[in-house]
Amino acid sequence: GESVGLHLPTLSVQEGDNSIINCAYSNSASDYFIWYKQESGKGPQFIIDIRSNMDKRQGQRVTVLLNKTVKHLSLQIAATQPGDSAVYFCAENSGGGSYIPTFGRGTSLIVHP
Amino acid sequence: GAVVSQHPSRVICKSGTSVKIECRSLDFQATTMFWYRQFPKQSLMLMATSNEGSKATYEQGVEKDKFLINHASLTLSTLTVTSAHPEDSSFYICSAREGQLNTEAFFGQGTRLTVV
Numbered sequence: 001g002e003s004v005g006l007h008l009p010t011l012s013v014q015e016g017d018n019s020i021i022n023c024a025y026s027n028s029a030s031d032y033f034i035w036y037k038q039e040s041g042k043g044p045q046f047i048i049d050i051r052s053n054m055d056k057r058q059g060q061r062v063t064v065l066l067n068k069t070v071k072h073l074s075l076q077i078a079a080t081q082p083g084d085s086a087v088y089f090c091a092e093n094s095g096g097g098s099y100i101p102t103f104g105r106g107t108s109l110i111v112h113p
Numbered sequence: 114g115a116v117v118s119q120h121p122s123r124v125i126c127k128s129g130t131s132v133k134i135e136c137r138s139l140d141f142q143a144t145t146m147f148w149y150r151q152f153p154k155q156s157l158m159l160m161a162t163s164n165e166g167s168k169a170t171y172e173q174g175v176e177k178d179k180f181l182i183n184h185a186s187l188t189l190s191t192l193t194v195t196s197a198h199p200e201d202s203s204f205y206i207c208s209a210r211e212g213q214l215n216t217e218a219f220f221g222q223g224t225r226l227t228v229v
Contacts, residue, residue, distance in 0.1 A: 008154045034217065043206050043220035089156060101147065101208065101218050103157045
């Protein structure tokens with residue numbers, strides 16, 4: 001299940017399940033969003049992006065959904081694998097016409113074999 | 114994807130000394146570089162944005178005299194933590210972007226700084 005508290009929210013799933021990670025963004029003018037995966041001790045790694053003129057985009061095993069009405073993004077990972085265990089961040093374009101990645105809070109995904 | 118190399122990956126320094134962290138774009142020209150700081154189990158906090166050949170733009174609350182940023186070429190930016198204190202211990206991450214409008218930023222592998 002998912003827990004939210006003072007620490008990083010955590011989502012625990014079983015291998016093979018689908019995972020859904022949510023993110024609320026703050027700037028209604030943001031027009032470009034990216035999901036990043038960060039493994040322990042490493043820099044963020046690009047997963048998938050979406051522009052504000054779309055509400056859904058699919059990649060390999062991942063889908064990003066964008067709901068501009070409520071300023072909400074989600075990342076869906078199909079058939080989650082232990083290698084997907086990491087912290088996932090959404091980032092929004094906060095620089096007007098010039099992209100400056102501004103990161104959300106992050107969610108720790110733990111995949112149990 | 115494009116490669117951003119950050120060096121060193123780990124550094125331990127004594128209080129009062131200065132530490133320089135390098136960020137290089139290996140296969141593209143980085144018109145803009147970003148420096149972030151990340152505490153354990155927290156998100157990345159933007160410290161500053163630097164454009165090649167001009168002064169960095171610092172975020173509110175970031176001391177520009179403490180965190181010196183130089184972006185002298187299109188492939189290299191440096192962050193120098195001056196007169197380091199234990200509270201400066203953190204994970205520092207750089208990011209580089211080619212182009213100005215809505216393009217992806219590529220991240221370095223981060224530098225773990227420990228000030229003793």
